[in-house]
Amino acid sequence: MADIQTLNTVAAGIDPVADRMSGPQGARPRRALSRRNIFLYGTLILVAAYYLVPLYVMIVTSLKGMPEIRLGNIFSPPVEITFEPWVKAWATACTGLNCDGLSRGFWNSVQITVPSVIFSIAVASVNGYALANWRFKGADTFFTILIVGAFIPYQVMIYPIVILLREIGLYGSLWGLVIVHSIFGMPILTLLFRNYFSSVPEELFKAARVDGAGFWRIYFVIMLPMALPIFVVAIILQITGIWNDFLFGVIYTKPDTYPMTVQLNNIVNSVQGVKEYNVNMAATILTGLVPLAVYFVSGKLFVRGIAAGAVKG
Amino acid sequence: MSTSGNAQRRPSQLFRNLNAKVASIPMILTALLVFLGGTVWTIVYSFTNSKLLPRLKFVGLDQYERLWSAPRWLTSIENLLVYGVLSLIFSLVIGFVLAALLDQKIRFEGVFRTIFLYPFALSFVVTGLTWQWILNPDFGVQNIVRAMGWESFTFNPLYDQDIVIYGILIAGLWQGTGLIMCLMLAGLRGIDEDIWKAARVDGIPMWKTYLFIVIPMMRPVFITTLVIIASGIVRLYDLVVAQTSGGPGGASEVPAKYVYDYMFLAQNLGQGFAASTMMLLSVAIIVVPWAYLEFGGHKRG
Known part of the structure; x- marks a missing residue:
């Protein structure tokens, strides 16, 4: 169906940088650190970090004691890891009159x-x-x-x-x-x-x-x-x-x-x-x-x- | 309406496909009794002065007049408009751009996709509470930027009436864009490689290929996506309840919350019915023509 030549053209067509450098085309070996890749992976990693931050904040907050929360910032990892909040949330946290947790x-x-x-x-x-x-x-x-x-x-x-x-x-x-x-x-x-x-x-x-x-x-x-x-x-x-x-x-x-x-x-x-x-x-x-x-x-x-x-x- | 001409001209019409009809009873009941019947019922009762219990004592447009003179309702509508328009635009743009980035034959695609989509698996309540914490002025983002030396930095959406809806938007987008990205990515994967080849041969720049060839080809995907986003917007409720409880000072109220509060807390059913009817009306103006074109006008091909 498609020979090697066309496949290469397709691969080049995906590459935005190749547009501007209208030089020789075809089986150019791809460098790992092209401008395209830096832009591409840079953006993706930044966005990924944004998506992950809330999860991270939730986890570290839940592992801190209250005094540490009042002092520190929400992004810092816990100095002293405690699982007490988890136990409390599961078993004794109160809603109204009920205090049997989640x-x-x-x-x-x-x-x-x-x-x-x-x-x-x-x-x-x-x-x-x-x-x-x-x-x-x-x-x-x-x-x-x-x-x-x-x-x-x-x-x-x-x-x-x-x-x-x-x-x-x-x-x-x-x-x-x-x-x-x-x-x-x-x-x-x-x-x-x-x-x-x-x-x-x-x-x-x-x-x-x-x-x-x-x-x-x-x-x-x-x-x-x-x-x-x-x-x-x-x-x-x-x-x-x-x-x-x-x-x-x-x-x-x-x-x-x-x-x-x-x-x-x-x-x-x-x-x-x-x-x-x-x-x-x-x-x-x-x-x-x-x-x-x-x-x-x-x-x-x-x-x-x-x-x-x-x-x- | 459509092709019901020659094929079905046979005796015993009613018993053809009997099993299929029996199997469709739940769907028929849901469609007629709940969706259609329930809707009509609510509309009819929105013209009554029902308080604690529904009563058929008609008062004309009283409930609507009261509704549209209620500041809380006006705020709700305004919030929904701002949230709706912005979330539609940002979801589509961010979702498409992320999908296009992921479609560049990159490494670790699965990892990125997993990361972008995981918030979608969470409850709006979880999302709302998480962002309530991150946006907390005393501990969250504002506090951290200030601690880094920028003392006058102010980013306090959840306690600022003017921008609280954007605080909710941030959380809403965080949760929802992953899904849009996935839909878009699936759409992009459905585009024939030959299209790219042809565009390449013709020397069309990449962004133009996306804008003028690929996106128009993805029309069905965009429609599905719009459907999903739009129905999510109108339902905006849990997120607000969890993140701000409608505050500060009622600045982040939304119509869905208005309805719930009047129906089940204030025990003013008529007002709740009127508000929900207005929600329906605004949706209907957009959806009915579209649904007719999409499903009613022609047979699925």
């Missing part, structure tokens, strides 16, 4: 996130599949409403959902929140799955149809195994999304069942008592730990998935 919020969040992720993805994947391969009359209308619905500010639908949940007796319960997460995750997930299933060659689907496979059979035997990467992506998106949710947690749960984010905010932004910045930062990291872990473990898939879902748009 651990309660953590377990609440686990109980909320797991069923929400499973339920929302199960529903949305079947939806996307139906939309991509079994287009019935009116399907596009519903899909359009769904996608437009993704733009409707949550605030418009919050209260009707309160009423709906109250009607079916789920208001304030765990399952109520699961339903809410499934509803609001549906547009983006359905879009993700629909786009993915649309990219599956239609011949495959038709061949299965000719062989007599029905809706569910094609879904479970052909589509599902093929869509595993996109499922992983959906799981990643949903875990982070639902774990990080704040608004729905505040509205649809009670103080006893507040998710971690809500509890964190209550701990840090409570007006009473002396501000313990180290405990606050430890609590903040603890809350961010789950999505961060998910992100770092799944790194490549996370990125690949976003790409797959987005580009077809």
Whole structure:
């Protein structure tokens, strides 16, 4: 397809400096310290530092004692490392009258996130599949409403959902929140799955149809195994999304069942008592730990998935 | 509207694709009952004087008049506009530039990408609290620059009414640009190498190739990206609550917070409904024509 010569031209075409030095082209060995590279890596490293600073500040703050925080600056590494703030944030930090730390919020969040992720993805994947391969009359209308619905500010639908949940007796319960997460995750997930299933060659689907496979059979035997990467992506998106949710947690749960984010905010932004910045930062990291872990473990898939879902748009 | 002509002229229309229809019930319910029904319900009740409980006692446009004469609401709108426009521009520009930089066949691409994207995995609450700490005037950036000798240095966005929204913008961009970069990068990777070759042969400078060839080719990516950014902007809530709680003196209020406060704290439902309807209206003016062009006008090709 492409011989060495053209490949070299392409490589040169990527090089902005080569534009100005319209000298000999082709297989010029690239120097490590060209102006282009200094500019390129310099910019990237600076930006990367900017992105990393907050994480660094959080970590060092959480490892200092309060006297040291009052004296020093937030960027200096801790002189005396202490894990006390972490213990306190997890086990004894107070929100209102409860003084059992973030651990309660953590377990609440686990109980909320797991069923929400499973339920929302199960529903949305079947939806996307139906939309991509079994287009019935009116399907596009519903899909359009769904996608437009993704733009409707949550605030418009919050209260009707309160009423709906109250009607079916789920208001304030765990399952109520699961339903809410499934509803609001549906547009983006359905879009993700629909786009993915649309990219599956239609011949495959038709061949299965000719062989007599029905809706569910094609879904479970052909589509599902093929869509595993996109499922992983959906799981990643949903875990982070639902774990990080704040608004729905505040509205649809009670103080006893507040998710971690809500509890964190209550701990840090409570007006009473002396501000313990180290405990606050430890609590903040603890809350961010789950999505961060998910992100770092799944790194490549996370990125690949976003790409797959987005580009077809 | 579209292609529903010849293919579907068969008997037993209703039972064709029955399984698909059954499987789509959750979507249909969500679309009709929650999205459509809920929206209509809220709009209808925004014309009532509901206080603690929704009541169908209509008062015309009273709630809206009260809304638009409330200074707090006006501040909220202004904040949202400033935040929205700036975050749209900066997200797109920063995201695209970062993606273009990463697309130069550099080393450690994965490392850079991981670093740029990790804030996106965090909760807005976490982001807000982190930046609250960094921007803390007594301990954070301002204090450090002063300690280095620049005594009069003032950078105190979270306690300055005039610039507090920029303090929130900094945090918002820190969290969100990584995602935009990823979307853009995926778009750039989708561009055929031949395009670059052709541009190179024609002697078109790189920036021109990006501006006039690559970016127009990435139209779908840009649309997706716009969709994502825009829907994020209107929802701006958690970040503000965590970072400033709407302060100082209500200077960083946003519409979403107004709605929540009136619905669930002030127990003035009608006012909350009116405010949320206004949010919807502003979104609708932008989105409905676009959605129609994108999804309604023609079939996906």
